[in-house]
Amino acid sequence: MRRGLRFEGVAVAGIGMIRFGMMKDRPAVHLARDAGLLALHDAGMTLADIDEAFVAYITPGSMLGVKAMKELGLTGLxxxxxxxxxxxxxVAFRDAAWAVASGRADVAMAIGFDKFTDMVGGGGGGSARDRIDAPILPAAYFALWAQRRMHERGTSVETFAKIAAKNWNYGAACPTAHRQTDHVVTAEEVLASRPVADPLTTMMCCPPDDGAACVILAREDLVRSRQPGRRIVRPLASALQSESYSRGHTFVGPVVGPSTMTSDTARECYEAAGIGPEDVHVAYCHDAFVNEELEYYELLGFCAEGEGDRLVADGETGPGGRIPFNTDGGLIARGHPGGPTGLAQIHECVQQLRGDATGRQVEGARVALAHLVGGGSVCTVNLLDAVD
Amino acid sequence: MARVPIEEGFFRIPDDPGEPPRLLGSRCPTCGEVFFPRRFVCAQCLHEGTDDVELSTRGRLWTWTYSHVPMFGKVDASVPGYGVGQIDLPEGPRVQSILLGGPDDFEIGMEMEIDLEVLRENTDGDEVVIYRFRPVAGAEGSA
Structure with a gap:
């Protein structure tokens, strides 16, 4: 019934993002404008070159997408x-890539913006308290998963803390990351931070963020002719799923459903791309809560089930490791505004595949993977490669 | 003073205050799968139309955590901390719920029972209640 999408003849024309963080006084549409202009400049284009736009945001607000695009110009697109x-x-990235691959657009823009500072507290108003499934923080949902992991696999909180420290330290090397410390973060520091939902501490959780990010995709021949001499980065394949029913499915409450969703989606994406996890050099995942990253090492196929802890102990997902994860700090350190998050992942994938990721470059990276889950719930896995 | 549910259709409140509430579920007449909450289309076999069932008042704790932050940011700051868990009921459904008890009271596999918690009084003077799960007295965890 389902299958992943394989993209032919599509390349990244430009990328842009603003550093994530708390920007209470800046309108969301201005964040979008700044990221969009950066991507247009990177592509050597103006809005007149864009055939179609895919706008990504989760902040409630009717017409926000069109209003944000108008900040970039009024071309009728x-x-x-x-x-x-x-x-x-x-998903906006996937849709834009498919728009180009299908021939309906020569150039498509995926642009995401969100302001979590506008949402904090908003979801917990009087009406939300009158719902059966409210109000429990997302951290608690994912902590339930962490507890089960510790019970079944004997995973230690130190393993979770090591992953978080890795992402904090990657973030310090990435100019667009929200959290940039002035010292090397240790697992001990992570463990000593304030408890949120056992076993998760604040430093194991993503911060609330505002931000914007943009990726422009175009026909590969157009990118080659406009950007001679630059290494070409291409979307290879994409898969997207919502939940499949299995016994134990919890209908009321959880943000994200069965973990098999990630392994199923990854398999579809690998099959569509015609490659396997052994061909991937750098990966990005939904590490909103640190135990997720450990699970995704396994569910995305980078090691066998139950082997994730060993990967952490051996440093295989950090600098110089076999499969570095979240080299921009991930959701934990780069930040997680919502709509822009996936496009920030692509921004970092492209920097890595172009060889531009100063201070955190994965040597020889030619294939990158970007994964996110979303509440409701859904999962998407996307693969990109680089060609000269 | 009457007790009214926080939201209709999820649980039944017995007239006898000593009786536990009953979660309202659905059973598929074709494949037999049981769901909470009620639904019309069977999630397993896609049969249209299910039978109403009331679910057991006890189950096993599949996983749990203890949240140290107030519910939903600062809105319910009066709540110092609370357990959250998923309970496997004998009919099949796994139910997520806030747990009654302290941070050291829970263990995966332990037997849990349903109870009602009074959230507040509404403008009609009724008690607005929601279901919670608590460890059965003397229960111990197992695998």
Whole structure:
């Protein structure tokens, strides 16, 4: 019934993002404008070159997408709205890539923006308290998963803390990351931070963020002729799923459903691309809560089930490791505004595949993977490669 | 003073205050799968139309955590901390719920029972209640 999408003849023309963080006094549409202009400049284009836009945001607000695009110009281009919770940005990327691959657009823009500072507290108003499934923080949902992991696999909180420290330290090397420390973060520091939902501490959780990010995709021949001498980065394949039913499915409450969703989606994406996890050099995942990253090492196929802890102990997912994860700090350190998150992942994938990721470059990276889950729930896995 | 549910259709409140509430579920007449909450289309076999069933008042704790932050940011700051868990009921459904008890009271596999918690009084003077799960007295965890 389902299958992943394989993209032919599509390349990244430009990328742009603003550093994520708390920007209470800046309108969301201005964040979008700044990221969009950066991507247009990177592509050597203006909005007149864009055939179609895919706008990604989860902040409530009717017409926001069109209003944001108007900040970049009024060219009459079609604007498509996409919303898939935390996965929104990657789904916009997928839609834009498919728009070009299908021939309906020569150039398509995926642009994400969100202001979590506008949402904090908003979801917990009087009406939300009158719902059966409210109000429990997302951290608690994912902590339930962490507890089960510790019970079944004997995973230690130190393993979770090591992954978080890795992402904090990657973030310090990435100019667009929200959290940039002035010292090397240790697992001990992570463990000593304030408890949120056992076993998760604040430093194991993503911060609330505002931000914007943009990726422009175009026909590969157009990118080659406009950007001679630059290494070409291409979307290879994409898969997207919502939940499949299995016994134990919890209908009321959880943000994200069965973990098999990630392994199923990854398999579809690998099959569409014609490659396997052994061919991937750098990966990005939904590490909103640190135990997720450990699970995704296994569910995305980078090691066998139950082997994730060993991968952490051996440093295989950090600098110089076999499969570095979240080299921009991930959701934990780069930040997680919502709609822009997936496009920030692609921004970092492209920097890595172009060889531009100063201070955190994965040597010889030619294939990158970007994964997100989104509440509701959904999962998307996307593969990109680089060719000269 | 009457007790009214926080939201209709999820649980039944017995007239006898000593009786536990009953979660309202659905059973598929074709494949037999049981769901909470009620639904019309069977999630397993896609049969249209299910039978109403009331679910057991006890189950096993599949996983749990203890949340140290107030519910939903600062809105319910009066709540110092609370357990959250998923309970496997004998009919099949796994139910997520806030747990009654302290941070050291829970263990995966332990037997849990349903109870009602009074959230507040509404403008009609009724008690607005929601279901919670608590460890059965003397229960111990197992695998």
């Amino acid at each position: 079609p604007v498509n709205h996409t919303e898939n919770a935390s996965a929104t940005g990657l």
